[in-house]
Amino acid sequence: MPAVTTAYVKNIVRRGLSELVDPSPTKKDEDSIWRYFESTCAYCGTSLKRALGEGRIDHPEPASKGGANSIGNRVLACGVCNDKEKLDQPWEPFLRLKAKKGAVFDPVLFEARRERIISSVLSLKFVYTSAAS
Numbered sequence: 001m002p003a004v005t006t007a008y009v010k011n012i013v014r015r016g017l018s019e020l021v022d023p024s025p026t027k028k029d030e031d032s033i034w035r036y037f038e039s040t041c042a043y044c045g046t047s048l049k050r051a052l053g054e055g056r057i058d059h060p061e062p063a064s065k066g067g068a069n070s071i072g073n074r075v076l077a078c079g080v081c082n083d084k085e086k087l088d089q090p091w092e093p094f095l096r097l098k099a100k101k102g103a104v105f106d107p108v109l110f111e112a113r114r115e116r117i118i119s120s121v122l123s124l125k126f127v128y129t130s131a132a133s
Contacts, residue, residue, distance in 0.1 A: 022069040023084050029071045033120075038077035042117050043086065044098045045109075046078045056082035060091035060117060091117065113125055 002008055025033065034055065039048050041055075050056040058077035061067030065088060078088070086094045092114065097108030 015056075018069065024069055025057060025074055033057055033071070033074055033076050036120055036123060037116075040076070041078035041081055042113065042120070043074035043077055043081040043091075043095055045113070046080075046095070048078055054079060060081045061123045062088045062101065064088055075117055075120060 034050060039050065039055070042058075042060075043046060056077045056079060057074050058081070058085065059067045059069070060075050061073050063069055069072045075091075081094075081098065089098050095113055095117070096105065096110055099106055099113055101109065
């Protein structure tokens with residue numbers, strides 16, 4: 001455990017309050033995300049195996065830049081996209097870099113993936129609010 005400093009305590013309190021106001025997705029929510037994206041990375045389209053721990057539940061709008069923590073701001077991403085490449089970049093410019101056939105940008109692929117991410121916000125938020133009712 002790190003040294004208990006004022007900053008450490010403030011961070012714990014901030015995270016606790018944040019979780020109450022804007023909760024993280026539950027395991028059931030994560031299942032919905034995996035189903036919605038059909039076990040493929042929302043950004044690059046890589047097929048993912050959940051049992052092997054290949055997928056990540058990513059924030060398209062980073063929490064560090066004010067993005068919500070809830071299911072409405074979550075997509076399925078591969079480890080490379082989530083852990084190494086996207087980081088805190090805005091998701092649409094990042095998606096533009098990933099929407100390629102070979103080395104060439106594919107506007108049709110970009111638009112299909114973009115629409116899927118945008119529609120996931122509405123779809124998954126509906127699943128979340130329906131389950132909470």
